[in-house]
Amino acid sequence: MRWKRKPKEQPRRRLADERAAESKAGGKLFQRNRTLTGSSSASVTSATELSGDLRSPRAHAHHLSAHRRRLSTILGFVLVTAAVLTWLLYEFTASIMVSPTDSSAMIKHERYEKLIDRYYGLHPIERLRFLTKDDQLSDFVRREAPEVESVRVGGSAGFATSQFDVALRQPIASWLIGSTQYFVDENGVAFQENYFGQPAVKIVDKSGVPQTAGTTIASGRFLTFVGRAVSIGETYGLNIDQATLPPGTTRQIELTVQGKAYPVKLSLDRPVGEQIEDMQRAIAYLDGKKMTPQYIDVRVSGRAFYQ
Numbered sequence: 001m002r003w004k005r006k007p008k009e010q011p012r013r014r015l016a017d018e019r020a021a022e023s024k025a026g027g028k029l030f031q032r033n034r035t036l037t038g039s040s041s042a043s044v045t046s047a048t049e050l051s052g053d054l055r056s057p058r059a060h061a062h063h064l065s066a067h068r069r070r071l072s073t074i075l076g077f078v079l080v081t082a083a084v085l086t087w088l089l090y091e092f093t094a095s096i097m098v099s100p101t102d103s104s105a106m107i108k109h110e111r112y113e114k115l116i117d118r119y120y121g122l123h124p125i126e127r128l129r130f131l132t133k134d135d136q137l138s139d140f141v142r143r144e145a146p147e148v149e150s151v152r153v154g155g156s157a158g159f160a161t162s163q164f165d166v167a168l169r170q171p172i173a174s175w176l177i178g179s180t181q182y183f184v185d186e187n188g189v190a191f192q193e194n195y196f197g198q199p200a201v202k203i204v205d206k207s208g209v210p211q212t213a214g215t216t217i218a219s220g221r222f223l224t225f226v227g228r229a230v231s232i233g234e235t236y237g238l239n240i241d242q243a244t245l246p247p248g249t250t251r252q253i254e255l256t257v258q259g260k261a262y263p264v265k266l267s268l269d270r271p272v273g274e275q276i277e278d279m280q281r282a283i284a285y286l287d288g289k290k291m292t293p294q295y296i297d298v299r300v301s302g303r304a305f306y307q
Contacts, residue, residue: 094160
């Protein structure tokens with residue numbers, strides 16, 4: 001029969017020290033397959049470990065630096081996003097304000113605001129001011145309001161509110177077509193809504209050519225001719241108050257001088273200055289003779305006919 005050797009007992013002092021160390025380290029001190037580190041905690045398996053509860057000073061500093069970089073990146077992204085969203089809201093057109101480029105014109109603001117809002121209803125992406133196509137917007141407004149020459153985005157008028165500058169046509173003559181009164185600007189475009197004073201010249205259309213508002217009813221050459229006739233006539237003391245397009249032709253015009261009961265026929269193909277000079281001489285001659293003809297014709301150079 002073999003006797004088992006009784007295990008050698010450790011001294012009480014050493015056993016007490018080991019138990020105290022195990023208790024202090026959570027019972028994991030010098031366990032198998034563990035790596036000793038310089039940390040004061042046995043729960044940190046390596047000095048380079050970044051996921052332990054307690055880290056070495058170097059690993060802790062590395063972790064804080066990486067954390068700061070992540071926070072800085074997130075904060076920068078949030079700030080950039082907020083700035084972009086604020087800028088887009090600043091550029092967005094939710095409310096519309098219009099004003100004339102000529103401050104003396106008292107326009108119908110609501111009418112043009114509704115037209116611009118209708119345009120944005122058809123082109124919602126252009127509610128961002130930097131995407132608005134001014135020429136396309138002007139064409140849309142002109143189809144409904146021919147008295148408008150152009151519409152331009154003027155900038156911000158407040159949060160999500162855009163200012164629009166409306167340029168209006170200024171008439172150089174009033175044009176009577178049938179029983180309807182139109183006004184004509186320097187480009188020959190007819191319109192009915194006039195925000196300025198009454199033009200001095202009234203044009204009566206008896207040519208029989210059908211005309212509509214918003215279209216070019218007279219060439220620039222014709223209007224230039226009328227304007228120069230009025231201006232040159234004033235230098236001769238002749239105040240022209242009406243120009244008439246006679247039936248059956250568009251190459252001549254009849255001018256009516258204030259205080260005279262008869263018209264004077266002029267040709268668009270002959271220089272206006274020469275014809276006004278001939279007209280003034282013919283009127284002076286007839287006034288000297290105390291004659292009142294049915295008309296005067298100065299379409300032929302150097303001659304004046306009357307009947």
